[in-house]
Amino acid sequence: MGTERLGLTVIPGAGWRAEDVRRVAREAEHAGFDAIFSTEVNSDTMSTALLMGGSTERIGVGTWVANIYLRHPYLCAKGAELIADATDGRFLLGLGVSHQPVNAALQIDMSDAGNDLGSYARAVRGWLEGGGPTTHLPQRPAPRPVPIYVAALSFAAVERAAEVADGLMPTMWSPERVAESVEHIARGRRRAQLTGDVDLTLGIPTFMGEDLDRLREIARENLALYTGFPFFRRMWHESGFVEEAEAMARGAGARGLSDALLDSFCLIGPPSRCRERIARYRSAGVDLPILMPPLGPRAALEVVDTFATVAAQ
Numbered sequence: 001m002g003t004e005r006l007g008l009t010v011i012p013g014a015g016w017r018a019e020d021v022r023r024v025a026r027e028a029e030h031a032g033f034d035a036i037f038s039t040e041v042n043s044d045t046m047s048t049a050l051l052m053g054g055s056t057e058r059i060g061v062g063t064w065v066a067n068i069y070l071r072h073p074y075l076c077a078k079g080a081e082l083i084a085d086a087t088d089g090r091f092l093l094g095l096g097v098s099h100q101p102v103n104a105a106l107q108i109d110m111s112d113a114g115n116d117l118g119s120y121a122r123a124v125r126g127w128l129e130g131g132g133p134t135t136h137l138p139q140r141p142a143p144r145p146v147p148i149y150v151a152a153l154s155f156a157a158v159e160r161a162a163e164v165a166d167g168l169m170p171t172m173w174s175p176e177r178v179a180e181s182v183e184h185i186a187r188g189r190r191r192a193q194l195t196g197d198v199d200l201t202l203g204i205p206t207f208m209g210e211d212l213d214r215l216r217e218i219a220r221e222n223l224a225l226y227t228g229f230p231f232f233r234r235m236w237h238e239s240g241f242v243e244e245a246e247a248m249a250r251g252a253g254a255r256g257l258s259d260a261l262l263d264s265f266c267l268i269g270p271p272s273r274c275r276e277r278i279a280r281y282r283s284a285g286v287d288l289p290i291l292m293p294p295l296g297p298r299a300a301l302e303v304v305d306t307f308a309t310v311a312a313q
Contacts, residue, residue, distance in 0.1 A: 004282065005034040005035070005287065005288045005289075006032075006033055006034055006278075006288070006289055006291070006307065007033060007034060007035040007036065007037060007060075007201065007288050007289065007290035007291065008024075008028050008033050008035070008036045008037070008290065008291050008293070008300070008303070008304065009036070009037040009038065009039060009064045009203060009290050009291070009292055010024055010036070010037075010038055010039070010293070010297075010300050011038070011039045011041050011043075011295060012038050012039075012043045012048050013039075013040075013041040013042030013043035014041065014042070014295045014296065015295075015296065016043075016296075016297055018051060020297040021038070021048060021051050021052060021055075022051065022052070022055040023297070023301075024036070024297055024300045024301060024304065025051075025052035025055050025056050025059065025061070026055055026056060027301055027304045027305075028059060028304050029056045029057070029058055029059035030308070031304045031305070031307060031308030032308065033059060033304070033307070034059065034060060034288070035059060035060035035061070035062060035092065035288065035290075036052055036056075036059055036060070036061055036062075037049075037061070037062045037063060037064030037092075037094065037290060038052070038063065038064065039064055039065070040063065040065065040066055040067050040070070040098070045063040045064070045065070045066050046063060046066060046071075046076075046079045046080070046083065048063075049061045049062055049063055049083055049091060050082075050083045050086065050087075053083060053086060053087035053090060053091065054086065054087075058090075059090070060090045060091075060092055061083075061087060061090055061091055061092070062091060062092030062093065062094055062149075063092075063093055063094045063095075064094045064169060064203065064290065065094035065095055065096035065149075065150075065151045065169055066093065066094060066095055066096070067096065067097070067098040067102075067103075068095055068096065068097060068116065068117060068120040069097070069098070069103060069106075069108045069110065069116075070106075073120050073123035073124045073127060074123075074127055074132065074135075076093075076095075076120075076124050077123075077124045077125075077126075077127030077128050077142075077146075078127070080093045080124070080128065080142075080146045081128060081142040081143070081144075081146065084142065084144040084145070084146045085142075085143055085144050088144075089144040089145065091144075091146060092146075092147050092149060092167075093124070093146050093147065093148050093149065094149040094150070094151065094169045095117065095120065095121055095124070095148065095149070095150050095151065096117070096150065096151030096169070097110055097113040097116065097117050097151070098110075099229040099230075099231060100229070100230055100231075101228060101229065114156070114157060114160055117150060117151075117157075117160070117161075118160055118161075118163065118164050121148055121150055121164045121165060122164055124148060125148055125164075127139065128141070128142045128146050129141055129142075130142075147166040147167060147199075148164075148165055148166055148167075149165055149166060149167035149168065149169045149199070149201065150164065150165040150167075150168060150169065151168075151169045151170065151171075152168055152169070152170050153170055153171070153172075153231050153232065153234075153235045154231070154234065154235060154238070155180070155181065155184045155238075158170070158181050158184045158185060158188065159184050159185075159187050159188035159191070160188065161188065162184070162185045162186075162187070162188025162189050162192070162194075162198055163188045163189070163191055163192035163194070164192070165198065166196075166198070166199060167198055167199030167200065167201060167287075167288075168181075168185070168198060168199070168200050168201065169201050169203070169290075170200075170201075170202055170203070171202065171203030171204075171290075171292070172203065172204075172205065172226070172232065172235070172265040172266075173202055173265060174239060174264040174265050175280045175281050175283070175284040176239075176284070177239055178200070178202065178281060178284040178285050178286055179284040179285060181200070181285070182285050185198050185200070199287050199288065200285055200286055200287045200288070201286070201287065201288040201289075201290055202281060202286045202288075202289055202290060203290045203292050204265070204266065204267055204277075204278075204281070204289055204290065204291060204292060205219060205222065205223060205265070205266045205267070205292045206266070206267040206274065206291040206292055206293055206294075206303055207219050207222075207266060207267065207268045207269075207294060208267070208268075208269070208270070208271060208274060208302070208303060208306055209269070209270070210269075210270055212268060212269055215268050215269065216259055216262055216268060218294060219257070219262050219266055219268060220254035220255075220257050220262070221254065222294050222295055223254070223257060223262075224253050224254035224257070227248040227252070227253050227254065227256050227257065228248070228253070233245045233248050233249055236248075236261065239264070241258070241260070241261045241264075243258075244256045244257065244258050244261050267291070271306055271307075291303055291307070
């Protein structure tokens with residue numbers, strides 16, 4: 001895939017077995033992907049990253065993203081330290097707050113999510129650097145670096161994340177929104193008096209084939225869940241899809257995902273169309289596009305195979 005980075009993320013909580021995780025990770029590595037991530041949906045993303053790392057030799061592995069409310073920052077840091085060491089420094093820790101319906105089902109209070117995320121990321125970094133009180137033994141710095149990335153959808157969240165993170169992990173942004181985020185990232189870095197670059201990743205739902213109408217229906221089937229999440233509805237409202245966001249708030253579900261909305265943030269169509277779209281994202285400022293295949297290991301392998309073929313052309 002040349003010098004341009006490309007990632008893949010999977011949702012192993014949707015019917016995957018351990019061997020499915022291993023196989024997709026190996027195939028992604030063989031195809032030349034630079035990184036593979038797992039979402040924390042009915043699964044443990046940290047153990048999944050370790051499983052992927054133990055099945056591969058070169059590809060980066062990571063969490064996309066780990067729900068901060070499920071782990072004490074001490075435990076998160078110690079787990080991240082071990083995975084990074086076991087994978088020779090290939091681990092990337094992505095952190096986020098998940099979503100209101102998810103956390104409500106787990107009886108988790110996320111009423112101050114924005115501040116919680118920043119505090120958590122700082123605490124994890126402190127433990128990784130050897131800070132924190134003595135528990136059974138004194139703390140030590142992690143033997144290998146663990147980059148910390150933070151999920152963000154709104155521009156206010158982007159600015160807060162840029163104050164604490166090595167990279168950002170938004171998803172379902174249009175190229176236009178990516179370009180608009182650049183100033184917000186810079187504003188957050190200035191506020192924290194940080195000068196290093198922020199690695200901007202982006203999760204992009206990916207539906208490949210020739211029949212656009214059918215692909216859009218598949219996209220609606222896969223993405224309907226997100227229409228029930230307030231964070232996404234607000235983001236799409238901010239992006240100009242007001243009617244769609246209002247329809248989702250009224251319970252329209254997949255029907256709220258218009259063709260125009262889907263085309264704004266997905267890769268949909270034949271490989272050539274998807275390659276052109278990825279190029280637009282890179283031009284807008286994305287450093288690492290992360291492909292999000294439809295649910296299931298077979299769909300993930302199809303995307304991997306397609307991009308392996310494309311890379312060889």
